[in-house]
Structures are given as C-alpha cells and as structure tokens.
Amino acid sequence: MNQQVKGYVISNYSNLEMSKVVGPGLHYLSGCSKAHFPASPRSVIKLKVQGRRIRLNAAMTTPEPSSKSITHVVFDMDGLLLDTEKFYTEVQEMILARYNKTFDWSLKAKMMGMKAIEAAKVFVNETGISDSLSAEDFLVEREETLQKLFPTTDLMPGADRLIRHLHANKVPICVATGSKKYHYELKTQRHQELFSLMHHIVNGDDPEVKQGKPAPDIFLAAARRFEGGPVDPKKVLVFEDAPSGVLAAKNAGMSVVMVPDPRLDSSYLDTADKILKSLLEFQPADWGLPPFVDETA
Numbered sequence: 001m002n003q004q005v006k007g008y009v010i011s012n013y014s015n016l017e018m019s020k021v022v023g024p025g026l027h028y029l030s031g032c033s034k035a036h037f038p039a040s041p042r043s044v045i046k047l048k049v050q051g052r053r054i055r056l057n058a059a060m061t062t063p064e065p066s067s068k069s070i071t072h073v074v075f076d077m078d079g080l081l082l083d084t085e086k087f088y089t090e091v092q093e094m095i096l097a098r099y100n101k102t103f104d105w106s107l108k109a110k111m112m113g114m115k116a117i118e119a120a121k122v123f124v125n126e127t128g129i130s131d132s133l134s135a136e137d138f139l140v141e142r143e144e145t146l147q148k149l150f151p152t153t154d155l156m157p158g159a160d161r162l163i164r165h166l167h168a169n170k171v172p173i174c175v176a177t178g179s180k181k182y183h184y185e186l187k188t189q190r191h192q193e194l195f196s197l198m199h200h201i202v203n204g205d206d207p208e209v210k211q212g213k214p215a216p217d218i219f220l221a222a223a224r225r226f227e228g229g230p231v232d233p234k235k236v237l238v239f240e241d242a243p244s245g246v247l248a249a250k251n252a253g254m255s256v257v258m259v260p261d262p263r264l265d266s267s268y269l270d271t272a273d274k275i276l277k278s279l280l281e282f283q284p285a286d287w288g289l290p291p292f293v294d295e296t297a
Contacts, residue, residue, distance in 0.1 A: 070255065070287045071235040073166055074222045075198075077177035079112065079241040080259055080279075081159040082187055087149040091142050092123065099129050105263045113242030115178050115204045115212035150186035156259075158279030160194060161292075167197040169290035172231075176222040176238075178204040178212055178245075200225045214247035219254060237287055239279070243268040257282065 079085040085108075093103045107126050111119040120135035133141075166173050175195070177184060181203045188195045195201070200222070204212060208221040219238060224230040233253035240246045241259050249256040250271060258272035259279055269275050276282055285291035 069235050070237045070289060071172070072223070072226055072231050072237070073171055073173045073289075074219060074236055074238045074249075074254070075163075075173065075175050076113065076238070076240045076242065076245050077175050077184070077187070078179060079156070079261065080239055081156055081163075081175070082191075083154045083156050084150065084187055085112070085241075085261065087146060087153075088142075090149075091145045094145075095133075095138065095141060096127060096129070099127070099132065101127050101129070103127075105261075106265065109243055109264055109268055113178055113213040113240070113245035113248070115209075116180065118212050146183075147186060150183060151189045153187045153190065155191060155194075156279060158282065162279050162282060162284075163194055163197055165284070165292060166289070171289055172199050172226050174198050174200045174202065174222050174226065176202045176218045178218070180205040199227070213242070213244040214251060216248050216252035219249055219252040223252070223254075237289075240272070243271075246272045255287075 075081055077084075078088075088111075089103065089108065096103050107123070110122050110126065114122070116139055117135060120138045124130040124133055124135050124138055163173065175198050179187065184201065184203055202209065202218055202222045202225065204218070206218070206221060208224075209217045211217050219236070220230075220233075223233060223236055234255075236252075236254040238245075238249035238252075238254050238256040239259065240249060240256055241261065243264070246256050246258050246268075255273045256271075257274045257276060258269065259276045260269060262277070283291070
C-alpha cells in the first residue's frame, strides 16, 4: 500500500539506493522519491527526497483526498491531450539505429514527462551511447526533425470534448507540461482555439519549475496561478499519461487520473487514483464535477 508523507509518495522500496542503515528499521534513502516500507509500524525512516531530509514514522499515512472535493483540473499535454509521443519515439529509434540499438518501452517509460535535458541524459546513459553522443548533442540532432513534425500534431481521443465541457461548466483548467514554451507553441499550432480555453499554461522551462517531474514543482506552480490561488492540492485533479507525471502529481498532494499508453508495463499503474484507456472513458460526475449532458439521460 502506498504511503504519502509530507506530499511525497513512497513506494517501490527496492528501486531506491540505500545509502546508510542506522539501527533496526532506521534508514537513510536517496536516489528516488518512492519507497515501500518493509518495516514494522514502530520503524522510523529518514528519506532524502529532492535534496531534503525527511524523518517519518513508517506507520504514518495521509488519507486519500475525497474525489467529491475536486474544484480544479490540471492537464499534462504530450501523450494525454496531444498525440506527440509517437514523434519522439520515431526520432529516437532513428538515432539508435545508427548504433545498432533499439528503443523499447521500458526506456521510454523512464523518459516520459521529464524535462528535455533530463530525458536526454537517461537516453544516452541507458542505451550505452554516452561515449559517442552526449545528451546535449542528442537534443540538437533530435530537434531538427521534431520541429518539422510538431505542427502536424493531432488531438488524443476525448481531449476536445473534455476540455470544452469543463470550460463550459466554469471548472478552472490549465496545462502543466514538461515541454518548453517554444515546443508548446509548435505542438498546439493547429489547436490554438482549444488551448485558449485554459486559464494558464505552465511549461517545463518556466522559472518556477526548478526540477522536472517526478518533482512536484510544475503542478504546485500550476495550482498557484489559478484565480485566487494557490488552490488546495486536495481540490486539484491531474490528468497524466507518464509514470513520472503521476508521481509528480501525487508528490504535490493531488489526485491523478492516468491514461497510459497500452504498451506501458502494468508495474507503472499502481500509483494513480484511476486508470483509463482513453479520456473518452472519464466520467466527471465520479469526481464531483458537472456531468456530461448524456450522463443525466
């Protein structure tokens, strides 16, 4: 069972780097923002998360926020509202082919939702090509092709309907995307009217976003910018497709609906509050939001 302490979701203990063990049940952990406690209820655990040390009792948990308390909605963009993930995959497969390597979904899952430079470092390190291609050079090479592809971006199924429904019912909505502003503008070229319905947009290169997902920075910044903000995180529902984005939302103390690519390994699906195959499956009334007209029939 996941436990949330001071806004950080703790699961997958085995994925963390244990840097020091001090006495029975007393640990210093670093390397990730997630851990699962195999400890007794009396154990005390110290976590180093995003550079901060946090002391907590393993038995302490934060109750799940009530779905009926949702008042504001935050959308991720790539792979959730816009069908752009295929472009990244296509270009990265082309680059790896030169090195007789393949790009698989286990690697893609680690990169999704991250800031560009962070994802690039994962890419060159995990594929073993860092001696031949730096993260910076990888981004330069990838950029030329992506700039040609982004203006052709299509909407994901259900995105148009949901955005227009929430806006028409005066539910405050915004976008929080790891994409830098220039890429955001390219990707939304064909959909400017729809995205104009957003109260605001927070990009990955925004000054307030010091750390990319899974750090909570971008979602906390999004909550601050709503009218009358900051909005209580418990009242915010986030839509995400990427594992790092789901973690970022939970780390911000928000509820999250995940719409993952069907190729994503099921091990990444245990953190979100709700899993959907498509935005078309979303039922606003389940979260205390105004229902679609056809739900009331």
